Amino acid sequence: MNKPSEETITQKPAKRIDEHIVEIVSDSGEGAQKAGQTFGNISAKMGNGVWTVEIIPAEIKPPARSPAGASGIRIRLGSHYMTNMGDAADLVVALNEQVLYSRIATDAYKPGTIVLLENKWLTDPNPKIREQYTTSVAEFRENGLIVHELPMEVECLKLTPRPRLGKNMFVLGMLSYIYSRDLEKANTEIHNTFIRKGEKVISLNQDLLKAGYEFAATNLEYHYEIPAWERDTDERLIVTNGNQGLGLGVMLSGMELVAMYPITPATSASHYLADVYDQVGGFVHQAEDEIAAIGFAIGSSYAGKTACTITSGPGLALKTEFMGLAVMAEIPLVICVVQRGGPSTGLPTKVEQGDLLASLYGAQGDAPKIVIAAATIEECVHFVIMARRLAEAFRTPVILLTDANLGTGVQPYPRPEPKAEWLASPIDQSPWNKEIPPYDWDEETGLSSRPIVGQPGGEYVLTGLAHTTNSKVAYDRESNQYSCNMRSRKLASLYSTLKPPIVHGDQEGDMLVVGWGSTLGAIEEAVDKLRAEKHKVSSVHLRFLSPLEPGLEEIFSNFKKVITIEINYSDDVNFPLIDKSNRRYAQLAMMLRAQTLVDIDCWSNVHGQPMQPGLIYNILSQHLETMKGAN
Amino acid sequence: MFGLKGDWSLDIKKRYFTLGNYAGGEARWCPGCGDHGVLTVVQRICRDKQLPPEKTVAVSGIGCSSRLPHYMGTYGFHGLHGRALPVACGIKSRRPELDVWVATGDGDCYSIGTGHWIHAIRYNMNMTVLVFDNSIYGLTKKQTSPTTPIGFKSNTHPTGAILEPLNPLTATLGISNVSFVAQTVDWNPIHLYETIKAAHDHKGFSLINIIQRCPVYSQEVSQFLQDNPENLLLLNHENGIPIADNIMRMFPNQREHDPSNMSEAYNISFNTKLTPVGLLYHNPKVPCYDDLSSKGNDMGVEEKLAGLNKVLDQFAI
Ligand SMILES: Cc1ncc(C[n+]2csc(CCOP(=O)(O)OP(=O)(O)O)c2C)c(N)n1
Ligand SMILES: [Mg+2]
Numbered sequence: 001m002n003k004p005s006e007e008t009i010t011q012k013p014a015k016r017i018d019e020h021i022v023e024i025v026s027d028s029g030e031g032a033q034k035a036g037q038t039f040g041n042i043s044a045k046m047g048n049g050v051w052t053v054e055i056i057p058a059e060i061k062p063p064a065r066s067p068a069g070a071s072g073i074r075i076r077l078g079s080h081y082m083t084n085m086g087d088a089a090d091l092v093v094a095l096n097e098q099v100l101y102s103r104i105a106t107d108a109y110k111p112g113t114i115v116l117l118e119n120k121w122l123t124d125p126n127p128k129i130r131e132q133y134t135t136s137v138a139e140f141r142e143n144g145l146i147v148h149e150l151p152m153e154v155e156c157l158k159l160t161p162r163p164r165l166g167k168n169m170f171v172l173g174m175l176s177y178i179y180s181r182d183l184e185k186a187n188t189e190i191h192n193t194f195i196r197k198g199e200k201v202i203s204l205n206q207d208l209l210k211a212g213y214e215f216a217a218t219n220l221e222y223h224y225e226i227p228a229w230e231r232d233t234d235e236r237l238i239v240t241n242g243n244q245g246l247g248l249g250v251m252l253s254g255m256e257l258v259a260m261y262p263i264t265p266a267t268s269a270s271h272y273l274a275d276v277y278d279q280v281g282g283f284v285h286q287a288e289d290e291i292a293a294i295g296f297a298i299g300s301s302y303a304g305k306t307a308c309t310i311t312s313g314p315g316l317a318l319k320t321e322f323m324g325l326a327v328m329a330e331i332p333l334v335i336c337v338v339q340r341g342g343p344s345t346g347l348p349t350k351v352e353q354g355d356l357l358a359s360l361y362g363a364q365g366d367a368p369k370i371v372i373a374a375a376t377i378e379e380c381v382h383f384v385i386m387a388r389r390l391a392e393a394f395r396t397p398v399i400l401l402t403d404a405n406l407g408t409g410v411q412p413y414p415r416p417e418p419k420a421e422w423l424a425s426p427i428d429q430s431p432w433n434k435e436i437p438p439y440d441w442d443e444e445t446g447l448s449s450r451p452i453v454g455q456p457g458g459e460y461v462l463t464g465l466a467h468t469t470n471s472k473v474a475y476d477r478e479s480n481q482y483s484c485n486m487r488s489r490k491l492a493s494l495y496s497t498l499k500p501p502i503v504h505g506d507q508e509g510d511m512l513v514v515g516w517g518s519t520l521g522a523i524e525e526a527v528d529k530l531r532a533e534k535h536k537v538s539s540v541h542l543r544f545l546s547p548l549e550p551g552l553e554e555i556f557s558n559f560k561k562v563i564t565i566e567i568n569y570s571d572d573v574n575f576p577l578i579d580k581s582n583r584r585y586a587q588l589a590m591m592l593r594a595q596t597l598v599d600i601d602c603w604s605n606v607h608g609q610p611m612q613p614g615l616i617y618n619i620l621s622q623h624l625e626t627m628k629g630a631n
Numbered sequence: 632m633f634g635l636k637g638d639w640s641l642d643i644k645k646r647y648f649t650l651g652n653y654a655g656g657e658a659r660w661c662p663g664c665g666d667h668g669v670l671t672v673v674q675r676i677c678r679d680k681q682l683p684p685e686k687t688v689a690v691s692g693i694g695c696s697s698r699l700p701h702y703m704g705t706y707g708f709h710g711l712h713g714r715a716l717p718v719a720c721g722i723k724s725r726r727p728e729l730d731v732w733v734a735t736g737d738g739d740c741y742s743i744g745t746g747h748w749i750h751a752i753r754y755n756m757n758m759t760v761l762v763f764d765n766s767i768y769g770l771t772k773k774q775t776s777p778t779t780p781i782g783f784k785s786n787t788h789p790t791g792a793i794l795e796p797l798n799p800l801t802a803t804l805g806i807s808n809v810s811f812v813a814q815t816v817d818w819n820p821i822h823l824y825e826t827i828k829a830a831h832d833h834k835g836f837s838l839i840n841i842i843q844r845c846p847v848y849s850q851e852v853s854q855f856l857q858d859n860p861e862n863l864l865l866l867n868h869e870n871g872i873p874i875a876d877n878i879m880r881m882f883p884n885q886r887e888h889d890p891s892n893m894s895e896a897y898n899i900s901f902n903t904k905l906t907p908v909g910l911l912y913h914n915p916k917v918p919c920y921d922d923l924s925s926k927g928n929d930m931g932v933e934e935k936l937a938g939l940n941k942v943l944d945q946f947a948i
Contacts, residue, residue, distance in 0.1 A: 045948045238946035248946075251939055256725050256928060276945075279938035281927025285724065288750035292717040295710070295747075299721020302708060303688075303729065305928075307721070325711055412948055418939035420932050453706045453722070453729060456685040461655065461700045461707030464693075472656070473701070 012217070014180050014225035019049075019078025021086045022179075024171055025103060026095035027064050028057050028071035031168030036073030037410065038172055038189045042181050043077045044239050044412040047228025050075065051082035051521075052410040053610065055103070056349040065121075065129070070099035074108075077179070079227050082411065083376070083521020087614035089113055091178070091222070093171050095152070096121060097136040104143075106609060111144025114222065116174065118167075119149035148220070155215055159207050169205045173212020180225045183213060236415040242380040242406035243269035246336050249384025250308055251280045252416055254423030255334065257307040259285040259296035264348040265404040266312045266338035290315035294322040294335070301326075301333050302462060304427035304452035306388055308334040313342045313355050317362065323397055324363035325464040327487060330439065330450065332391035332398075334384065339403040339517075341608045350608030351404040353517050354568040356587040359399045360546050368488050370394060371546035373401040375520035378413035379543070380406055385422050392424075394490045395450055401545075403567070405518040405610040432458030437469040439483070446489030491547045498544055500551025505531055505538030508558035510627060513539040513620065514600070515565050516588050519611040523565055526616035535624055542588070548595055556598045561627060564589040565616055566604040651704070652684050653677045658702045665817030665843035665853070666696055666763060672824045673732065673761070674703070676831060687730040690719040692744060694736035695770045696763030696843070713743030716751040716760070720920075723756045725928045727921040731758040738768045741777040741799055752806040754920035755836045759827065762799065762838065765845035766852045773848040780852060799840050800900035800911060804893065810917040811837035812896070813872065813910045817844055818857060819881065822908065825872045829910065835917055842906070856906060866890075866899070866909030882908070 022039070024032040033054055040052040055072040062069030076086045088110035094100050095118045103109060121133035140147050156163035156170050163170075169190065176186050187206050194202045216222075240248065246269040250258055258277070260270045274284045287293035290311055297307035311319065316337050326333050341347025342354045359371045370390050374383045380402055387398040432451045438460035440448045451458025465473045466480045474480070503512075504524050515523045520541045530537045538559070542549055556562045570586040571578045585593065589602035603619050653674040660666045677687060687705035691697035693712035700707025710718050719733045740748050740762050751760075767785065768774040774787040777797040784791050803812050811833045815826040823841070830837035844853040856862055865882035867874070868889050879885065884905060888895060890913040899907050930938075 041948065237948050238943060239948050240946050244946070248943065251942065254935070257721075257924075259721065276942045278927060279942055280935050281930030281938070283724070283924045283926065285924060287717065288746050291714065292747055292750065295714045295717030296721035296724065298710075299690075299708075299718040300724050300726075301721075302718070303722045303726045305725040307725075321711055322714065415943055415947065418936050418943070420936065423932060423935060451706075453688055453726070454685055456683070459684055459704060459706050461689075461703070461709055463701070463709040464711060465709070 012223050014223045017224050017226055019076065019080070020091060020179070020224065020226065021074060021076045021089040022175065023055070023072060023074045023089045023092040023103065023108065024168075025055060025070050025072035025092060025099045027069050027099065028062070030071070030095055030164060032072040032095070032171075034193070035168035035172040036075050038186070038193065039175050039181070040075045040077070040410055041189055041239060042176070042185045043075070043179070044237070045185055046182060048077045048226055049080050049082040049229045050077045050239070050410070050412060051085055052076070053085045053405070054408045056408075058102075058349075065096045065098040067098055067102035067105070070102040072099070077226060079229050081229060084525065084613060085409070085610055087612050092116070093174065094118065095167065097133055097140070100136070100140065109145060113145050115140060115145050115147045117147055117149050118152045120151070120153040122149065150219070155211055156208060159211060160204060166205060166208045169208040170212035170215070173209040173214075174216040174220070176209065177213045177216035178220065178222045178224060180223065183209070237412040238415045239410060239412045240377065241268075241408055241410045242374070242377045242402055243338065243408070244272045245377050245380030246310065246338075246384055246402065247272040247276075248416065249381040251277065251282060252381065252418055252422050253385040253388040255308050255388055256282045256305050256424075257285065257297065257300045258282070258310060259287050259293040259300070259307060260310050261287050261290045261293045261315060263290070263312045263315045265340055265407045266310050266315070266336070268407065269310050269336070269338065290318040291322065294319040294333075297333055298322060298326055298331050301331050302453070304454070306332045306334070306392055306424060308336060308384070310336040310338070312338050312340045313358070314345065316355055316358060320362045321364070323369065324365070324367045326397040327363065327367040327369050328464050329462045330395040330448070330487070331462070332388075332395055334387045334391055335397055335399045336384065337399060337401050338407045339401060341606060347608040349404065351518065351610055352568055352606060352608065353401075353403060353519075353566050353587070354606070355401065356516070356545060356568070357590070359401060360591070366484055366488070368491050369396055369546065370398040370491070370494065371401065372398065372544055373517040373542070374406060375517060375541055375543060376413070377406055377409060377411045381416055383543075388424065390494070393447075394494060395448065396487075396490060401517060403518050409518075427452050427454070429454045431456045438471045439467070439469045439486075441469060441486040443486075445493040446486040447493065495547035495550060498547070498549050500555065501540050501542060501549045503538050503540050503555060506536065507538070507555075509536030509538055510559065511537045511561045511563065511620065511624060512556065512559035513537065513563055513565055514542065514588065514592065515539065516542045516545060519565060519567065522611040522613045522616055525613035526620060529613070529617050530620055530624075537620060537624070545588070545591070548591065552592065553596045553598065556596060556600070561601065561623065562598055563601040563603060563623065564592065565611065565619070566602060567606070567611055568604050569606050570602050570604045646683070648678055648681055648684065650674055650678050653704045655700075655702045655704050655707070659698065660695060661847055663844065663846035664695070665765065665841070665845070666699070668817045668820055668823065669761060669763065669841060669843070670699055670702055672820060672827055673699075675824065676828050677705070680831070682730050686728065687732070688722055689732045689734060690715050690722065691734040692736070692739035693770065694739045694763075694768070696734055696736045697739060699734035713739055714747065715739065716744060716747040719758055720751060720754055720756050723758060723921045724924040727757065727925045733758055733760040735760065735762055736769070737762065737764040737766060737776045737778045737799075741797055749806055752803060752836055752838070753808045755808045755810050755917050756921045757834050757919050758836060759831045760836065760838045761827065762840050763843045764799070764840050765843045765849050766796075767845055767849035769845050769848055779849070783849070783852065798900065800907070801897065803838055804897050804900055804912055808917050809912060810835035810914045812912045813837070814840045814842065814907055816842045816853075816856065816863070816908060818853075819878070821878050822872065822874060825874060826910070829872055833913065833915065835915070835919055862904070862906055864899070864902070864905035864907045866907055866911065868910070870913065871910040
């Protein structure tokens with residue numbers, strides 16, 4: 001192919017668009033995620049709103065060219081703030097045709113989606129592969145995908161004998177042309193990525209980038225411009241995923257210890273901390289199991305250094321006995337749960353909001369604790385800081401729920417400016433007034449201050465047995481009732497400090513959607529679309545789940561219908577044998593029904609997929625239709 | 632308390648701790664239970680070493696023996712069955728200056744807590760671990776424990792335990808980073824005292840398997856050794872547990888054993904006929920995990936804020 005001159009490249013007019021959803025999919029090990037992350041970073045640096053989410057293969061070592069092996073990334077970029085992964089993709093780059101099947105199975109594409117497909121399979125020595133390729137391409141086209149078969153391998157071979165390793169940068173180059181990305185910025189990103197591998201590797205990758213750029217300019221008709229998102233502040237931004245956000249929160253909160261046991265999709269938070277924690281004097285302890293991890297964190301917290309443990313559903317299940325102890329003995333502790341699909345080992349890499357009730361109730365007896373859920377990546381950072389404070393102020397464990405969608409999603413957000421007051425204060429080692437018992441509960445609030453090991457005069461024996469204000473074991477009925485009252489009262493006193501949630505949309509109307517956690521962006525996007533069509537729909541998103549936020553009954557009373565949207569199991573009312581008397585509701589719905597006595601409906605699924613605005617839009621539209629019919 | 636002033640942190644030399652400072656609630660173990668003797672010895676060592684009670688923590692799991700923290704006048708943590716060690720390790724992790732003692736049982740440590748036992752040895756954090764080995768589950772009233780002798784009748788094995796018991800000494804010696812392993816008997820207070828003291832002197836994880844009388848549920852097991860001291864093997868060495876001659880005479884069977892000799896320790900512990908008493912293994916040079924885990928625990932606010940800005944800048948766009 002002819003090398004284009006600089007002019008031919010720049011002369012083509014770029015079409016202005018508001019947003020696009022782009023995917024790169026390949027076998028794992030082909031660098032699709034690296035290319036996509038770099039593309040996302042460049043876009044964020046150019047001022048776009050960006051949300052990226054990884055496409056993780058279902059198996060560790062899947063066979064090449066198999067649907068189960070689909071690995072890659074989705075990048076949603078636009079001229080506005082992005083809060084979720086959106087619906088069907090607009091453009092996808094695929095390094096083989098088979099991986100596309102797993103994406104098609106989750107409705108990732110629509111008629112009209114542009115597919116830029118590696119065409120080397122057309123001439124593969126294996127006739128089976130050649131046949132697979134041609135049938136698939138025909139099938140894709142039949143289904144409305146616009147497939148362009150491109151000789152990416154051939155082009156890369158001009159620059160490197162091992163194109164498998166460099167093709168991702170060629171792809172980045174193509175995307176850079178298509179979306180008018182700043183090549184200078186791309187070159188800098190490549191430089192920073194490969195800095196440890198030396199100049200040679202850097203320049204090869206930069207050459208591949210340029211080749212991809214020029215190839216697209218010469219051979220593709222697609223050329224877009226996505227203007228920067230007009231922000232009204234010049235606040236500095238950072239780009240992270242939610243698990244890095246948790247790690248930042250841990251450090252910004254001044255917690256010095258994270259005790260963990262590896263579990264997908266939570267582990268990357270600890271990977272990140274393990275890399276940088278020493279810069280703020282902290283330590284990641286990889287324990288022998290999840291029980292040991294929480295026990296270790298509890299030991300540290302008991303000794304005055306409030307610690308954190310990070311896990312996912314199966315680990316949470318193992319930690320329950322210790323959580324009960326932390327509640328009973330009133331030990332501050334932060335437990336981050338990056339939820340995945342359950343039950344059992346479930347869907348390790350996929351999202352679910354299935355651990356809400358386990359967080360609230362998964363312990364021996366009555367174990368009231370604080371449970372909060374982050375709804376954005378930025379909240380992953382700030383909620384850890386809040387969690388440590390709550391844990392200490394209320395002398396209790398705090399569970400912070402996030403999920404695989406937040407954990408792996410990447411988004412720019414305002415850079416937190418570290419503050420000394422966010423950091424844990426130094427531990428008090430001054431003498432303790434012996435007159436004050438270790439559980440000197442204030443009857444109004446249930447609160448008490450605790451002696452820290454090292455405080456002379458404060459010596460007490462913490463126990464998981466029922467105990468008196470003096471921490472003396474007591475089996476009598478009054479002591480147990482009283483201490484249970486006091487621990488529960490702490491939640492009531494926290495509740496009294498909370499503000500009612502803010503309704504998104506009008507304060508009254510036909511339908512109110514209630515959500516929690518990572519579904520915020522998708523729910524609001526769907527609600528906005530319905531509102532633009534003059535539907536009287538609003539939404540409200542809860543951050544505090546235990547205690548629940550105040551004012552809910554009043555908010556609910558202004559809508560004809562209240563429905564939760566959740567990513568967890570619920571019986572569909574149309575299932576056989578199911579009626580109102582035995583329907584199992586989604587988890588938040590169950591809690592809200594019990595607490596408010598409002599007849600709240602729910603819609604949920606356990607597809608392991610992040611909630612998508614289009615899907616929610618369709619569901620809510622159906623409900624609105626039914627309501628109209630009923631009127 | 633004795634010699635106490637208003638601002639006693641500045642007057643530390645004048646503080647003198649008596650046994651009373653280490654005494655908590657009245658011990659509620661059965662009469663004749665070996666736990667009483669161990670408690671007394673621990674309190675005496677604290678007194679003799681003048682350990683500040685506020686800097687001392689007794690950590691335990693659940694079981695009769697795990698009641699020990701309640702009877703101490705120091706800080707204490709009476710946690711969950713099998714989970715004393717993770718808590719103890721966590722306490723040390725960022726506060727290595729604290730003096731941590733662990734009281735655990737044969738069920739607590741060698742059964743439900745097995746994973747933690749093995750890994751705590753690998754961590755080798757500086758603490759003194761007393762395993763009260765009465766070969767039975769005491770608190771829950773006579774169930775088979777991992778160290779119950781085969782054939783011994785319990786409520787879970789009324790016709791006799793069906794498995795060969797676990798040997799905690801060989802198991803412990805087989806774990807990498809093991810640094811201090813001793814065995815003693817509760818009914819010899821002098822040997823008990825010297826063993827626990829040597830364990831406390833050791834910087835690292837010291838495990839003492841204390842053969843402990845349970846007069847209610849496993850009387851026969853310890854009675855046999857008390858009645859037949861020739862079944863005990865006293866380990867002597869200049870680097871071992873120091874013992875006076877009159878005590879030595881109580882042990883008909885003795886041998887020289889250099890506690891730095893791992894393979895010999897292993898052979899001794901394997902011997903199923905003779906129960907060794909003394910220091911099996913000691914290696915003061917094993918690195919301690921608390922030295923690593925506590926790094927940075929004195930970092931100042933300014934330095935932290937600078938570090939935070941640096942890590943945040945890595946994500947800047
Ligand atoms: C999770 C859990 N399982 C079981 C128990 C019941 N339990 C309490 S102590 C104990 C065994 C105690 O035996 P050991 O550790 O040898 O201590 P001892 O009473 O003999 O000193 C058991 C099974 C418990 N408290 N918690
Ligand atoms: Mg026992």
